[in-house]
Amino acid sequence: MKGKRILLVIGGGIAAYKVLELIRRLREQDASVCPVMTKAAREFVTLLSVAALSDSRVFDNLFSLTDETEIGHIELSRAADLVVVAPATADLLAKLAHGLADDLASTLLLATDKKILVAPAMNVRMWENPATRRNVASLRHDGVLFVGPEVGDMACGEYGAGRMSEPAAILAAIEDALRGDTRIALPGQPLAGRRVIVTSGPTREPIDPLRYLGNASSGKQGHAIAAAAARAGAEVVLVSGPVALPDPAGVVTHHVTTAAEMLAAVEAALPADLFVAAAAVADWRGAEVAPQKLKKGAQAPVLRLVKNPDILARVAQSPARPRLVVGFAAETENLIDNARAKLAAKGCDVIVANDAGEAVGQDENQVTIATRGGTETWPRMRKDHVALKLVAYLGKLMEADRAQ
Numbered sequence: 376m377k378g379k380r381i382l383l384v385i386g387g388g389i390a391a392y393k394v395l396e397l398i399r400r401l402r403e404q405d406a407s408v409c410p411v412m413t414k415a416a417r418e419f420v421t422l423l424s425v426a427a428l429s430d431s432r433v434f435d436n437l438f439s440l441t442d443e444t445e446i447g448h449i450e451l452s453r454a455a456d457l458v459v460v461a462p463a464t465a466d467l468l469a470k471l472a473h474g475l476a477d478d479l480a481s482t483l484l485l486a487t488d489k490k491i492l493v494a495p496a497m498n499v500r501m502w503e504n505p506a507t508r509r510n511v512a513s514l515r516h517d518g519v520l521f522v523g524p525e526v527g528d529m530a531c532g533e534y535g536a537g538r539m540s541e542p543a544a545i546l547a548a549i550e551d552a553l554r555g556d557t558r559i560a561l562p563g564q565p566l567a568g569r570r571v572i573v574t575s576g577p578t579r580e581p582i583d584p585l586r587y588l589g590n591a592s593s594g595k596q597g598h599a600i601a602a603a604a605a606r607a608g609a610e611v612v613l614v615s616g617p618v619a620l621p622d623p624a625g626v627v628t629h630h631v632t633t634a635a636e637m638l639a640a641v642e643a644a645l646p647a648d649l650f651v652a653a654a655a656v657a658d659w660r661g662a663e664v665a666p667q668k669l670k671k672g673a674q675a676p677v678l679r680l681v682k683n684p685d686i687l688a689r690v691a692q693s694p695a696r697p698r699l700v701v702g703f704a705a706e707t708e709n710l711i712d713n714a715r716a717k718l719a720a721k722g723c724d725v726i727v728a729n730d731a732g733e734a735v736g737q738d739e740n741q742v743t744i745a746t747r748g749g750t751e752t753w754p755r756m757r758k759d760h761v762a763l764k765l766v767a768y769l770g771k772l773m774e775a776d777r778a779q
């Protein structure tokens with residue numbers, strides 16, 4: 376980050392206070408921060424606080440004679456290596472999506488020739504409003520990068536998607552954007568304007584308050600697919616079981632524990648254009664969950680199991696079925712036969728089959744793609760590359776589907 380110049384547009388949201396921490400962290404990394412505040416932003420944090428933390432004066436007025444003669448709004452918009460908008464209010468997203476330029480912040484966003492990274496922050500209803508969703512879809516289509524928003528408690532007392540990402544996550548997204556690895560190997564934006572739901576990681580089925588049935592899934596492949604879909608221009612909802620991975624940038628992540636919770640979160644996220652079920656969902660759960668820790672007695676307890684809901688089949692057969700439903704099959708034998716059988720049994724369109732022993736927890740994967748038309752095996756590669764290749768492949772399938 377040393378020497379990198381960040382033009383930081385601060386919008387008028389309650390999360391503006393977190394931006395002070397972001398500026399501090401950017402400065403710690405020797406990045407230079409040029410802050411621009413909207414009129415509304417000044418209601419939430421003071422010019423003085425922002426100026427004190429930055430290494431630059433704060434710009435807030437389009438019609439300032441001094442600023443215009445010294446640097447000018449066009450030069451200001453281009454002098455940066457990256458433009459970051461945090462918090463990106465519903466209003467700023469709308470202005471950017473529609474090309475409005477009625478103040479310094481929106482004019483700079485329209486005039487810049489640099490990449491723009493936005494960190495949305497707003498009430499869940501504002502985020503889920505069809506107008507905001509349309510704006511977000513067209514911004515993704517235009518190549519605007521997103522970090523967050525996250526799911527959680529809101530300042531207004533509600534719960535849902537709309538919390539601004541934490542400064543550390545925004546910092547990581549800034550590093551990614553500056554490295555330019557946000558579009559690796561993706562021809563264009565193959566999922567622009569699509570809504571995608573991805574499941575990832577294992578589920579945990581409790582036995583007692585401390586113990587659970589789980590599996591070794593790391594979530595690396597599913598998380599990489601969610602990140603790749605976001606980079607491909609999609610609006611992505613990731614439903615993740617317990618994993619030790621950070622939430623991918625630009626993705627709304629819901630954290631769940633059990634298969635039943637995962638199903639509920641997926642159903643709540645529908646409708647979507649594409650569903651990718653990459654999670655290793657436990658097939659069974661304990662018939663009863665002991666309310667207290669099971670004691671180590673003379674006799675080993677007998678666990679009675681019941682079947683969990685089949686999330687992939689449920690989504691594939693639901694009235695709100697996405698146009699494309701993709702399942703994963705982690706097999707230990709007869710990979711291709713089992714993948715083809717799963718394709719038919721679940722009613723999905725694509726199965727991505729991998730060898731459970733070779734793929735689970737690893738950084739690389741070798742997959743076979745099974746569709747009704749046949750199978751193709753891809754070479755072994757990094758999971759993030761599998762994800763990018765898969766996203767490009769699914770984008771083409773959806774395009775071909777639309778053309779028919």
Ligand SMILES: Cc1cc2nc3c(=O)[nH]c(=O)nc-3n(C[C@H](O)[C@H](O)[C@H](O)COP(=O)(O)O)c2cc1C
Nearest residue numbers: 386387388389390413415416464465466467496497
């Ligand atoms: C207390 C309060 C908190 C607000 N928080 C947000 C918010 O988090 N996100 C948002 O999009 N708008 C929020 N608003 C509304 C914006 O401040 C308002 O839409 C404003 O016009 C945005 O201006 P800007 O986009 O130029 O910064 C809030 C308003 C108030 C009064």
